[in-house]
Each structure stands twice: as structure tokens, then as C-alpha cells.
């Protein structure tokens with residue numbers, strides 16, 4: 524009995540918290556789903572992938588942390604100190620570098636704060652970026668390709684091996 528009660532209390536608190544967060548946040552997140560985002564630099568994924576770069580070259584945190592991360596201006600300058608320095612979009616990057624300011628990239632894919640997502644377990648299980656983000660290598664600025672709602676997460680979790688699928692459906696896996 525005592526054990527059941529201890530488990531129920533955080534669950535109810537969670538449900539109340541999640542519902543109130545949704546009332547406030549739901550409207551905004553729906554507005555932004557599948558809309559292209561304006562960015563401070565006209566950066567093209569396609570140009571860089573066609574030049575032979577791999578996703579993890581710039582998003583190396585994906586295999587070892589929750590976030591994939593976006594590269595620093597210093598990383599860009601490793602090449603753009605000498606490559607395409609007369610391109611006007613590259614000049615914008617060089618201006619950020621000279622001012623020692625980070626490029627304020629807008630987030631494209633964003634879950635509400637009450638959702639826990641981590642890239643690491645997904646990458647370690649052998650998924651590729653394209654499974655969730657689509658053909659980013661064909662895009663200029665990254666665009667959202669799927670609406671990353673709860674049903675989308677659960678659909679894929681349901682398809683995992685029967686040893687792990689029930690665990691991957693537990694509320695506290697994604698709402699910690």
C-alpha cells in the first residue's frame with residue numbers, strides 16, 4: 524500500500540504540471556510546427572554536405588550528450604578564414620568572428636520544457652539523423668520535416684524490441 528501511494532503522488536503532480544504547461548505552451552508550439560525559420564546567416568547544409576562533410580563533424584555532441592549542438596563561429600572560421608571570403612554570406616560570418624560574438628541561430632526543432640529528449644540513446648541504438656530530421660543534407664537552412672509530437676515518439680518506441688518497448692512507453696522516460 525505504502526509503496527503504491529509513494530508512486531502515485533509524483534505522478535499526479537506530474538500530470539498537473541504537464542497539463543498547465545500545455546495550456547500555456549501548446550498554442551505557441553503549434554504555431555511554429557513545420558514553419559521555416561529565419562536565420563541570422565544564410566547557411567546552406569547542402570553546400571557543406573556536397574563538399575564532403577558529415578553531420579557529426581559539426582554536430583559531434585549528438586553521440587555523447589542530450590543535445591546535438593550547433594558549431595561555434597571558430598569552427599566555421601577554420602575554413603572561412605581562407606575559403607569563399609568574398610561571398611557576402613561568408614562575410615557576415617567573418618563579421619561575427621571579428622566582433623567575437625556567437626551567431627544567434629534560431630532553434631528549428633524544439634520540444635516543450637516538460638519533455639526530456641536526449642540524442643545519445645538514439646544515436647547509440649543505430650538510428651541516423653535522417654530517421655528524425657529528414658534529408659537535411661538536401662536543404663539550405665534546416666527545416667522541420669515532422670511534427671515531433673508525443674504520438675510520433677510513442678509510435679517508434681512501440682516498434683522497438685519487446686524487451687524494451689514497454690519501458691519506452693513509461694511517462695517518466697520522457698516527462699522526468
Ligand code: HEC
Nearest residue numbers: 571576577578581628629630631632652656659660664665
Ligand atoms: C558545416 C557544419 C554543419 C554540418 C556539416 C551539418 N550541420 Fe546541421 N547545422 C549547422 C548550423 C550552422 C545549423 C544552424 C542553422 C540552421 O538551422 O540551418 C544547423 C542546424 C541543424 C538542424 C536544426 C537544429 C534545430 O534548431 O533544430 C538540424 C536538424 C541539423 N542541423 C541536422 C544536420 C544533419 C542531419 C547533418 C548531416 C546531413 C548536418 N546537420 C550537417 C551546421 C552544420
Ligand code: HEC
Nearest residue numbers: 578582585590591592632633634640645650651652655671
Ligand atoms: C530519434 C529522433 C532523432 C534523431 C535520430 C536525431 N534527432 Fe536531432 N532532434 C530530435 C528532437 C526531438 C529534437 C528537439 C529536442 C528538444 O527540443 O529537446 C532535436 C533537436 C536537434 C538539434 C537542435 C538542438 C540540439 O540538440 O542541439 C540539432 C542541431 C539536431 N537535432 C541535430 C541532429 C543530428 C545532426 C542528428 C544525427 C547525428 C540528429 N539530430 C538525430 C530528434 C532526433
Ligand code: HEC
Nearest residue numbers: 565566567570574594598599601602606607610612613616
Ligand atoms: C570544412 C570546411 C568548412 C567549414 C568548417 C565551414 N564551411 Fe562554409 N563553406 C565551405 C565550402 C567548401 C563552401 C563552398 C565555397 C564555394 O562554393 O566557393 C562553403 C560555403 C559557405 C557559405 C556560402 C554558400 C552558402 O550559402 O552556404 C556560407 C554562408 C558558409 N559556408 C557558412 C559557414 C558557416 C556558418 C559555418 C560554420 C557553422 C561554415 N560555413 C563552416 C567550407 C566550410
Ligand code: HEC
Nearest residue numbers: 639640641644645648654671675676679680683687696697
Ligand atoms: C525513430 C524511432 C524513435 C523516435 C522517433 C523516438 N525514439 Fe526515443 N528511443 C528510440 C530507441 C531505439 C531508443 C533506445 C532504446 C534502447 O535503449 O535500446 C530510444 C530511447 C529513448 C530514451 C531513453 C530511454 C531510457 O530509459 O534509456 C528517451 C528518453 C527517449 N527515447 C525519448 C524520446 C522522445 C521524447 C521522443 C520524441 C520527441 C523520441 N524518443 C522519439 C527510438 C525512437
Ligand code: HEC
Nearest residue numbers: 541542545638671672673674676677691692693694696697
Ligand atoms: C516517448 C516519449 C513520451 C512518453 C513515453 C510520454 N510522453 Fe507525453 N509527451 C511527449 C512529447 C514529445 C510531448 C510534447 C508534444 C505534444 O504535445 O505532443 C508530450 C506531451 C504530453 C502532454 C501534453 C498534451 C499533449 O498531447 O500535447 C501530456 C498531458 C502528456 N504528454 C502526458 C503523458 C503521460 C500521462 C504519459 C504516460 C502514459 C506520457 N505522456 C508518456 C512525449 C512522451
